[in-house]
Amino acid sequence: MKPFSPVSRARALAPVLALGLMTSSCLAANWTAGFEEGKPAIKSISQITFGPDAILFVADSKSASIFAIATEDAKAGAPGKMIQVAGINAKAAALLGTTADQVLIDDLAVNPISHTAYLAVSRGRGPDAVPTLIRVKQDSQLEWVNLDRVKFSRVDLPDAPTDTPPAEGRRGANPRVETITDIAFLEDRLLVAGLSNEEFSSTLRSVPFPFKKVARGASVEIYHGAHGRFETRAPIRTFVPFMVGNEPQLLAAYTCTPLVQLPLKDLLPGSKVKGKTIAELGNRNRPIDMIVYQKGGKDYLLLANSSRGVMKVSTDKIEAAENIAEPVKDGSTRGLAYETVKGWTGVDQLDRLDQDTALVLRHSEGSVQNLESLPLP
Template structure:
């Protein structure tokens, strides 16, 4: 294990232009299951996953410009069990009848109640690839493909998603080629938070969508980051991945930006029109993007396990995150940072998923090329549980 030096902390300034209100808007009087309707889920793609209440699985559909909530009927509480499915991409490919190199596993999440594992998968690599949700039974590792043509579900359109629907006729007569690629989703406090990247403009799109869904999700916020140590700030740094995190009894969102370090954002301040102050807590290195974050406690200390595109798996020491105060003026310079170490024996990790207090789930696969963009897999892709480092 290699120790990495402390990093400077700078500040972030977040101008929340249109973030939907948080917990206050979530008025759930009945089970959310009652708001789902049977029928075809009409998924055009299956990307990031997040679990909500009552075994409801949220599926990010970038091509469809929507998020779909699906009833998995998987509500039986169970303890986590070891999972070890070698060559899982070849196994799924064989089940659904496609060459393994044409099958892409997009995300991995664990049902927090049943501890069964769910994968979002593309059967094909083109725009018409069939979206699949695959369940991996805890313990046995048995694979099954969820039916999506007749399932209790609800969907919400992302308001500034593209008019991808065929036949859409914009008033200016020009079809849009814009697509917001959903990069991460988290359900917290009655809201589904969705981060994404646009293929055309450099903008942030962090949304907080009350669940049960309304018809259309509100537009995303604009996020600005200010680097105090240089007397500068930057605009609209898109959030790549994020995780809810309690610091000193308060709810925060720990967010990793595409180009800048890890920041903490108080959840309570994320509401429409608010100016939100956050703080940068670590810089995870250039030419790199964090992919997944798993918080955990071990021997009385708090940690966050972070998987990166280019810099392996890192274990971030998270005991003192409360000490990093938001920076609100250009004269304040905070030169401290959060220490982390790189877990050198964890290689080729493509996804991390929280399992329980002692183990974490990893999906591994070797890359054929340089670690930028979405590098292709060569050889087997394996899904397994390992002890938290």
């Protein structure tokens, strides 16, 4: 969904850059070392994001697993090419032999090397739906991605510590599902945010990559201490890794739209972490997706929302931002300054195509979805 690109990292992670590059080059040959070859048993695709060396991470909520797939789509793409596909949902459907109403595009991720867009597409809308990948190359042509024989690696996420087997009399499988709401790759780990369909809990896991077994309970509970005296458990909708000063942080948007900053070093297994609310982004609104980018030497965050359009947040004051501890009474916004980007309406998915361009999946009236390249604001 949002690769932590070499470009932004070079600046954003300046203090650790030398170390980072050395580590990367030492490990470069090893990213796929433990991969097996064959057909990954993917049951659903909730989220996708790119890691190093054109490795695509696929989050499968149904089987509570993450797959790392070597796409081998590692030839550098030409800069400045704009992907434009009108009616992408109908075109993807035709490729899969069905109509637009029978497919759902669940996520979008751009390969930062080739600038090819990958779409997580569900063929069908019921429990027997077939998850699949379609890619859109720089010439805007669609191609189905065959995963029958690929190099891949898989890690299973442990159930919540309190989970117990279904009792007798409850037929079938355990109805509890932890839906993966976002994933992001950072340096040598994959961060995975999840939301349960039973207890109201939100987890954030840090999964080392190359994958090892994830320890049971290797999750953290996130609180945000906003809104005066009450701290609450809150589900993270979307997040990006980001440097604040010298420290890697997560900027996370919660389902009720405050923007929260969490230090990554606090995210230890089993810990309870309290984030700092750095902006309130308004009501009647849900965050959908976010990316970070640079323009004119400054860092920005772009946040797509359900009803308040796309917000551009200047992040150069994050370091100094104070926790918003008091409810905002006058209807104005508090915290980091942001502007609403005009014309970016109906955004369903968002990623960065290259350093100057965003790629958005957005809907117009009716059910038509378009894939459009837009200059970063």
